[in-house]
Amino acid sequence: MKKILTISAISISAIFYSQVQKVEPAFWWSGMKNTELQLLVYGRDIQNLQPEFSTGIKIKEVKKVENPNYLFVTIDTNGVQPGKTKLNFKNGNKTVKTIDYEFKQRLQNSANRDSYTSSDVMYLIMPDRFANGNPKNDNTPDTAEKADRSKTGGRHGGDIAGIVKNLDYLQELGVTTIWNTPLLEDNEPSYSYHGYAQSDYYKIDPRYGTNEDYKNLADELHKRKMKLVMDYVTNHWGSKSWIIKDLPSKDWIHYWNGQENGFQRSNYRMTTQFDSNAAKVDEAACMDGWFDTTMPDMNQSNPMVVTYMAQNAIWWIEYAGLDGFRVDTYSYNDKKGIADWTKRITDEYPKFNIVGEVWMHDQAQMSYWQKDSKIAAIEGYNSYLPSVMDFTLHDALGQVFREDAGWDSGMQRVYDNLANDFLYPDINNLLVFAENHDTNRFNQIFPKVEDYKLAMSLILTIRGIPQLYYGSEIGMAGDKNKGGDGEIRKDFPGGWAGDAHNAFIKSGRTASQNEYFDYTKKLLNWRKTNEAVHTGKTLHYIPNNNVYVYFRYTDNKRVMVVINNNKENQNLDLKRFSEGLKNFTKGKDIISDKEFDLKTNLSVPAKSSLILELK
Incomplete structure (x- = not known):
């Protein structure tokens, strides 16, 4: 009887310790400049397991955290050749779990890949609202929110297949680069279409498609000599993230004591990041406060968090063949942590462009965040961020075309904006725009096509990287003050079967839509060839x-x-x-x-x- 109990105990132990559910990243590449790789291993009560590679790959450190469901395994990949190996997990001398782990061959010259520059024109797409190329994935068993086009804040069904289907339209227009708002899984039960509350950083949302579909989008763009930019979110994750629901340790997020779920809203005062007179409590309230209730604020002062994010970003660059990033809410991050994240990526890819959303209204404050800023250098800071978004020009464009000439009105606003160009260390690497997915539509503010033409003449000929917002080229309008964000994120006409008009083709556009389109097309295609x-x-x-x-x-x-x-x-x-x-x-x-x-x-x-x- 005693012998039987012993055997049963061993069997139960083997089952118990075999609960390794995830290893992230799931695979990696040989020949990376940074040869240190941190593997996140997740499973039920796995901290007593000892990892070991079958091929002698050196494990530098095995780190345990508060949560027994995690192990962080740091390995040295120096000299590791492409191929598969075994990652064994042992309990004493017994192997209780074996995982196949692969090191892939990098594409030739991957580290020196080109990125988007001021020779490009970037086109911003909200994938859920652009085109539905595969209605079968509108609803999936493992995602909470289902498609309902009657809801302005609901899922409408646009997807990666819809973007691929209309690449010829974008190429004809003269676009060279696509920036999609986040495509990674966002499994919030409602208002998930925007994608900024991400729940799995290694998985494309199945309502958009698969990881392979995303890679195919990049491939299809590259065939057309076009580029793909990922919208990357470092400041916050989604409340439904599997990591957030079972944190490795409490200090992975900013947890405010006494507040439900650790939530305290940010004060959104980004100036506290560099204001030498700012109170510490206000600085913390901006940097550590949550962007919203469904968006826990990540703690980039935790090196493990930064490493996880940096490796994830590099993984997507290598896997999908990305050409650049746009980083959401860049200046809300811990500024030392986000600088480390940015530098790790640009150290690995010296030509890789990253534009940060620094939504401020003063050129000196915005220029603080660009790489090698002389203003930031006063306090010994360098963000390493190559590009920032020119929000002060956007502010000016929202007013000038309704104003008469004046000391500080009308076109003088634009002149004054460019008069401060000396503040930026790299003036050609500013993202210039008249609108985006968070602002009122330009064509709503200025409904006459003549004003649109004036704005495009400016945006497409001044210094910097011009960015257009989907549908503006056919005159799409929308007022968020009257109908919320859904009003500025309407479906592109013709993107869904049964739409009354198909603006993706000339015959489906109205005369007015063709006037907008033809002007934009001629200007964009001319711009491709003019180095001036x-x-x-x-x-x-x-x-x-x-x-x-x-x-x-x-x-x-x-x-x-x-x-x-x-x-x-x-x-x-x-x-x-x-x-x-x-x-x-x-x-x-x-x-x-x-x-x-x-x-x-x-x-x-x-x-x-x-x-x-x-x-």
Whole structure:
């Protein structure tokens, strides 16, 4: 009887210790610059297990945390060749679980991959609202929220297949780079379509498709010499994340004592990150407060958290062949932790571009966050972030086209914005935009196509990387003040079977939609070929009568841009612009193909622009 009990105890022990459920990352690559790899191992009560590789891969450290369901195994991958190995978990001398672990061969020249630059035009898509290419995945058994197009804040069914289906449309338009709002799983029971409360960082949301579908999207873009940017979220995870529901240790998130579920809302005062006069309590309330109730704030001062995120980011770059990141709420992160995360990625990929959402309204404050900022260097800080979003220009564009000329109104707002370019260490690496998924639609603020044309003339010819928002090129509007975020994130017409109109094709667009589209298409496709607006210097003139004139130029090319925001025709005396014109006497407007004599005067119709290639 005693012998039988002993055998049973051994059997129960083997079952108990075999509950290794996850290893993340599930596979890795050989030949990485950083040869240290932290494996997160998850399973029920696994802390007494001892990991061991069958091929002699060196384990540098096995770290236990508060939660017995985790082990963090740090290994040295130096010299590891591509191939499969066995990761054994032992209880004493007995192996109770074996996992196949693979090191893959990196693509040739992976570390030196090119990224998006000022020669590109970025197109922002909310995948749930763009096109439904596979209705079969609208609802899945393992995701809570089901598709319902009648709800402005609900799931509508757009997916990766819908984006792939319409890549020809985007290529025709002249887009070179796609930024999708997050595609990773967001399993909140409601309002999950935006994707910013992510629940699994290694899994594409099944309502969008599979990991393989995402990789295929990148491949299809690359066939067209287009690029893919991932929207990466470091500041917060979703409340339904499997890690959040069973934290490795309490200090993985910012847990506010006395508050339900650890929640305390951020005060959103990002200036406290660098304000030398700020109170510590206010600084903590911004950096450590939660962005929202369903978005626990991650603690980037915990090195294990930063390592998990950095490895995950690198995993997606290698796996999907990504061309860049946009990082959500960049300036809400622990600033030392996010700088470490950013540097780890750019150390591995020196040309990889990352643009951070730094939603501030002062150029000095925004420039603080760009890599090698002289302002941040005063306090010894460097974010290592290559690019920031130009929110001050966005602020100006929300007003200028309804204003008359003034000391600080009309086109003077744009001039004043560019007058502060000296604050940025890399002025060509700013993301410039008139709107995005969080702002009112430009075409709602300015419903006349003439104002859209003025804005696009500006966005697509000034320094920086221009970003467009899906549907603006056909005149889509929306007012979040009246209908919430769903109003600025409407479905693209023609993206769903049964839609009354299909704006993805010329015959399906109205005359008005085609006017928006044709103007955008001509401007975008011209921009691809002109290095003066990619990397040229800027020479601009103080606006007179609400007319803004500037030149973009290199040693070989020169472009003159005239934006007449006046309600009346304007006649320009060209002697004033001799510094910009040099010895050029003619210019061809890239929109109308009309040639202009630039010897004396230039007549510009009311509320119109000229983009002149000088000859």
